[in-house]
Amino acid sequence: MGCSNFLTGFLNFVTFVLSLPIIGVGIWLAKQHNTVCIRFLQWPVIIIGVFILLVSFAGMVGAWCRVSCLLWVYLFVMLLLILLLFVFTIFAFAVTNAGAGHALSGKGYKEYHLGDYSTWLQRKVDNPSYRDKIKSCLSDAKVCNNLDNEYPTLTKFNAASLSPIESGCCKPPSSCNFIFVNATIWQGTSPPSAEDPDCGVWSNANLCYNCNSCKAGILQNIKQDWRKVAIVNIIVLVFLIIAYSVGCCAFRNNRWESGSGGGYGK
Structure with a gap:
């Protein structure tokens, strides 16, 4: 042979x-x-x-x-x-x-904006069939459930190194200026801030799963995973x-x- x-x-x-x-x-x-x-x-x-x-x-x-x-x-x-x-x-x-996290003054985590990512990825994450699957996955994975125990105070929460999905889906954007009650419960202003449409979408029951910031956090996670796969x-x-x-x-x-x-x- x-x-x-x-x-x-x-x-x-x-x-x-x-x-x-x-x-x-x-x-x-x-x-x-x-x-x-x-x-x-x-x-x-x-x-x-x-x-x-x-x-x-x-x-x-x-x-x-x-x-x-x-x-x-x-x-x-x-x-x-x-x-x-x-x-x-x-x-x-x-x-x-394209796409990267935005550092915030006095925060250990970054925030993510949907418009920073490629048009192709934005279209995919905006597709209703994909969006429903993503929401179901986030719910099944219970990505936000442990945040209350890990970061019981605002000081600890602000110093937290949140993942892109935790930052985008589990809390309202910082621009909303909501009042911290705990890591997943925030007291909003009335009426909601017009600066960011996500401020009006946030709810303590459904968190920010329907927010553009959540989609951006998912895309950041996908970007990191795809870069690893590409290597x-x-x-x-x-x-x-x-x-x-x-x-x-x-x-x-x-x-x-x-x-x-x-x-x-x-």
Whole structure:
């Protein structure tokens, strides 16, 4: 067995084994959790796991068993995957280039404004179907529930390093000048300040889940996550390009050993 064939088969054996726990996690999510957020995640996880399993199987068998047709399919899919990852990585950096938190005097947290983010992200978060899912996810995650215990006084709350979602969704904007009762209960002014439309949307029952500041906090969180994913994608791309190059050598070996110049190895 040629070195390139062995390496291609070994790399795909590793990814084949890794795909099994990915599929297992997807099945576990489907059986153990009923929330909207988890249901949203379960099928993508299962589909990704099955896709990796099938592609790895084709590459492993094609390289180790000298089945050139399977190896050709594997290389074709790998090339598509490399192109898709490259395009997605560029797109992720482009749409997350804008937007950042605004520091506040005397506050440990930052506030976020919806208009600072890319138009594409704003349209997505304003879509009613996405908005309803986001609100359900925030409610299921209970992101604001522990703030009262963690920051019982205004001094501690002002010094808090709140996450973007906590800052945008769990409290009214500072421009509203609401009076602190506790971390999730604020006494508003009457009538609400016209400076920020979120001042009229805030309620102690529903917090700021319908506010633009909440959407901005979610987008900031998405931006941070997408930047991490994009960096991981660059690492994965390097790995895929190396694996693809080695696979091309294995495919060439299969064709050479078949003795037909273009036939399929056995």
